[in-house]
Amino acid sequence: MVVLHHQHLILLVVFNFLLLFAAESVTLDTDRLALLEFKKQITDDPYGALSSWNDSIHFCNWVGITCGHLHPQQVINLDLQGKGLGGSISPSIGNLTFLSLLTISNNRFHGQIPQEIGNLNRLQIISFANNTLGGELPTSLPNCTRLREIYFFHNNLVGKIPVELFTSLSKLEIISINENDLTGEIPASFGNISSVRVISLAGNKLQGSIPDSFGQLTNLFYLSLGLNNLFGMFPVSLYNLSSLQTIDIVQGQVHGSLPRDIVLTLPNLQILLIAENLFSGSILGSISNISTIKVLELGSNSFVGSIPNKLGDLQNLQLFLIDQFGGGKVDDLDFVNPLVNCTLLELLDIEGNSFRGLIPNFKANLSTQLSILHLGMNQISGNIPAGIENLVNLTSLAMEQNFLEGNIPSVIGKLPKLQRLFLGDNRLSGQIPSSIGNLTNLYELHLENNNLNASIPSSIGNCQHLQSKSKPPSTPLIGVQFLKLSYRKLFQATGGFSPANFIGSGSFGSVCKGIIDQDETIVAVKVPSLQNSRVDKSFSAECKALRNIRHRNLVKILSSCSSLDSKGKDFKALVYEFMPNGNLDNWLHLPMEAQYHSRNLSLLQRLNIAIDVASALDYLHYHCHAPIVHCDLKLSNVLLDNDMIAHVSDFGLARLLLEPDDDSSQTQTSTIGIKGSIGYVAPEYGMGGRATIQGDVFSYGILLLEMFTRKRPTD
Structure with missing residues (x-):
């Protein structure tokens, strides 16, 4: 009887083992088949990344695949980022139920995110960033209750953010869905995710106000909501989040003011981007006490009062932008002098205001990191200081439309990295220094509308668009990065302005399609008809209008050309981003x-x-x-x-x-x-x-x- 009992036990153990083995085999085969189905949806594999995905190699050894230690026959990581893959995401991805990490970022996947993603209840990190995925956010995503990080940024996702999307994802730490086409309001349910540290929704088409519930997120250190259509009051509750390091709400219609005790409420703040909104009130002195601050972008608001001179105490400050600052009493340039002491400062932009005063004499060993210095369109007077030569890393210097006097200092020729120099519309006099010819990287030079000697030194042979007061107005441009294009390059890019590249025409000339050879950028080249007496005025009006504007729904200008054609006749052109439709x-x-x-x-x-x-x-x-x-x-x-x-x-x-x-x-x-x-x-x-x-x-x-x-x- 005892023997019979032992036989039953042995049979039971063997039976259970067979069941486990069968289940393991089924699971193993399920993962392999799921991966092969995934491969079938890949239509482009330029680097042969998936060439190893075949039965000659065990699937746990395929490129991008990692199997587990506790479950050695199950896929726990699928990492195919940056492989150049094109195609759609197969619903079979939902059969890889042991997945902990899923990343296919930096590829060319299109189509929708399959709802089968919701089957991956062990998933912790999902990254589909930098693809061209469309459709709406999958409503099954809340089933992935262990999710900690979501990266869907830089795709073409549309629709609203579902209210229930984050109600059950209590472990989320990073939510990055910026640079898509999401619409609707930001759900207040975001405020329920107490673990979240990063929220990035910038660059969508979101509307409504910023939820006050964000003030409940005591672990939040990065909040980016800029480049949307947000409006309403900036939640005061956010000023109580001592963990916050970055606030970005650039380009909206959000109104509010900076708190008087901001140094106490946001002691760890490093980046404050609130430009192009409706903020009012004063720039309080307490902001200059936040020793951690690195980036301040406050322009295009309605601030009043003076700017704290103690900004020079911000030893970590790297970027300071208050261009088109606002109305009121903000007109004192004295705050710039202390900024010279900010040795890490890389960008200073105060363009388009009413600042008065003298330009500080930049000292040696200080401000040497400064790369961009924009002081244009103010009421700055005096001379250009000789200390400008100490800014050895300067790439862009703009001081146009001020009341500057005296000579252009020859030491400007000692700025080896300078690419753009704007000194037009001032009261400068004397000779144009020949030392400018030493600036081998210079591709934009504007000296128009001054009292300079009209003769141009022969040493300046590499500078495009150079014109003195006796010449017609120059071609001002917008932005920082421009293509350097001559008549010859545009002639080659358009096939000699071939009729085959003709796009259209109007009363002011024609538009041709072109391909710039250095990176095969497709452009639209607008060539005015110079026989029309009104062309110069229209050309200047278009340049002036486009000079300081930027918006996602305005055509983007890439460069301009004002030169002579192959027959020695005047030639003008504006180069725009090509619109394929x-x-x-x-x-x-x-x-x-x-x-x-x-x-x-x-x-x-x-x-x-x-x-x-x-x-x-x-x-x-x-x-x-x-x-x-x-x-x-x-x-x-x-x-x-x-x-x-x-x-x-x-x-x-x-x-x-x-x-x-x-x-x-x-x-x-x-x-x-x-x-x-x-x-x-x-x-x-x-x-x-x-x-x-x-x-x-x-x-x-x-x-x-x-x-x-x-x-x-x-x-």
């Missing part, structure tokens, strides 16, 4: 057989385009240093990129409202005289009325009617 007029009015997908714009697409154009106008009218009136808004001036995002273009008629309008006293009847195109132009312009933002709004209304009725204004 052409202009809105072609989409709505070309016949069906045309190359554009005419009549295929859905109602939602038209609505999104209308919102994009409205966002661009709102920026031009209310968020620039001087309000800009476009004056020629119409369908053909709305360009569409690869994602059907609208970009307003053609600023040839634009007006800066704070400057006198040369045409205001004239009663011309041409489209130039009435500041716009027939059918779109505001009625008062026909009677000699000045350009106004209301005129642009009228044109926008006509554009809306045309978009949704498909009838031209002159029908």
